[in-house]
Amino acid sequence: KQEVTQIPAALSVPEGENLVLNCSFTDSAIYNLQWFRQDPGKGLTSLLLIQSSQREQTSGRLNASLDKSSGRSTLYIAASQPGDSATYLCAVKDSGYALNFGKGTSLLVTP
Amino acid sequence: GAVVSQHPSWVICKSGTSVKIECRSLDFQATTMFWYRQFPKQSLMLMATSNEGSKATYEQGVEKDKFLINHASLTLSTLTVTSAHPEDSSFYICSASSRAGEQYFGPGTRLTVT
Numbered sequence: 001k002q003e004v005t006q007i008p009a010a011l012s013v014p015e016g017e018n019l020v021l022n023c024s025f026t027d028s029a030i031y032n033l034q035w036f037r038q039d040p041g042k043g044l045t046s047l048l049l050i051q052s053s054q055r056e057q058t059s060g061r062l063n064a065s066l067d068k069s070s071g072r073s074t075l076y077i078a079a080s081q082p083g084d085s086a087t088y089l090c091a092v093k094d095s096g097y098a099l100n101f102g103k104g105t106s107l108l109v110t111p
Numbered sequence: 112g113a114v115v116s117q118h119p120s121w122v123i124c125k126s127g128t129s130v131k132i133e134c135r136s137l138d139f140q141a142t143t144m145f146w147y148r149q150f151p152k153q154s155l156m157l158m159a160t161s162n163e164g165s166k167a168t169y170e171q172g173v174e175k176d177k178f179l180i181n182h183a184s185l186t187l188s189t190l191t192v193t194s195a196h197p198e199d200s201s202f203y204i205c206s207a208s209s210r211a212g213e214q215y216f217g218p219g220t221r222l223t224v225t
Contacts, residue, residue, distance in 0.1 A: 032212060041205055043218035044155075045118075089154065091214075098145050099206075099214055101154040 002027045002094050003020065006102035013080055014110050020104045021075040028068050034099065035064050035075050035091030036089040048075070080109045113139045115207050117217035124195055124224055130191045131191045132220045134205030140185040141207030145214070146178075149202040195224040 012018055023033070032051045036044040042103045048057045048064040050073070056065040063076040077084060087106045091099035114137040124130050134144055142163050147155040157182050161167045167180035177199075179191040188207075193200055200223050205215040 031182075034214070036216070041202075041221065042220075044206075044216035046215065049213050092201065093212065093214075097153075098157045098160055099225040101156075 001108060002092055002100040003031075004090055004091050004092050004100050004102035006096050006105050008086075008105060008107040009103065010108075011109040012110065017080050017109075018076070018078050019080055019107075021077070021090075021107070023027045023073040023075070023102055025071045025073075025092045025100070027072050027094055027103065031095075033064075033066055033073050033093070034091045035062075035073075036068060036091060038087045038089055038104070040087075046087075072091060077107075080107075082109045082111050085109050113137075113207070113209055113213075113214075113215040115205065115215045115217040117203075117220050119203055119220060120218060121221040122223070124222070126196055126224055127194055129191055129193045130195055130222060131189055132203055132205075132222075134188045134190070134207070134217050136186045136207040136215070137205070139209055141209070142185060143208040144182060144188040145206045145208070146180060146188075147204045147206065147218050149204060155204060158190075174204075192222065195222070197224045202223045 005051040007022045034049045036046045050066040061078040066073045089104045090102045113220045116135045130137045144161045146158045150154045158173045159167045159169045161182040169175045182188040204219040
């Protein structure tokens with residue numbers, strides 16, 4: 001069974017810093033990997049989707065990389081802002097249709 | 112982008128009653144929808160996979176007679192929590208899968224059973 005781990009569980013940084021969130025998964029036979037953002041008490045917003053054949057995806061200040069062979073993905077956030085404060089979830093789609101989620105990284109960006 | 116809605120956004124019900132939650136894909140057809148449950152400070156746990164026109168596939172440990180799922184059309188799936196108990200209180204989130212394989216999530220429904 002696919003297991004997804006996210007490190008760190010929580011992170012607090014001052015505004016303006018660049019930061020990296022880590023995600024690892026146990027079974028490298030994946031179809032794609034998605035990064036989501038979740039605000040407290042809210043649903044999920046898709047940030048980036050990386051297909052298994054891709055190495056990275058970029059959207060604005062966000063860059064996600066995928067190393068399938070080592071079972072790792074990173075989400076890089078440049079020039080962090082207080083509005084980036086949220087929980088970031090990594091999810092992997094493997095042989096099934098559904099996504100396997102990590103427990104998330106809770107990010108706090110202080111002014 | 113693709114939009115998925117859920118209704119209601121929150122509901123409070125008494126123990127023993129049933130609650131229905133709707134999940135709609137507003138601007139695309141979703142042959143597959145998923146229902147997840149999220150407890151406080153935990154990740155999303157898949158409950159069931161719903162395919163249009165067929166019976167839902169439930170994950171191990173999820174009671175299919177308690178969590179009734181109906182996927183009657185390509186844009187609507189419903190989850191009914193029957194005979195709800197306080198331990199069913201949770202955040203329920205649905206998602207719909209596009210043809211490209213990307214999943215779009217609804218805003219979630221907060222269920223509180225008193």
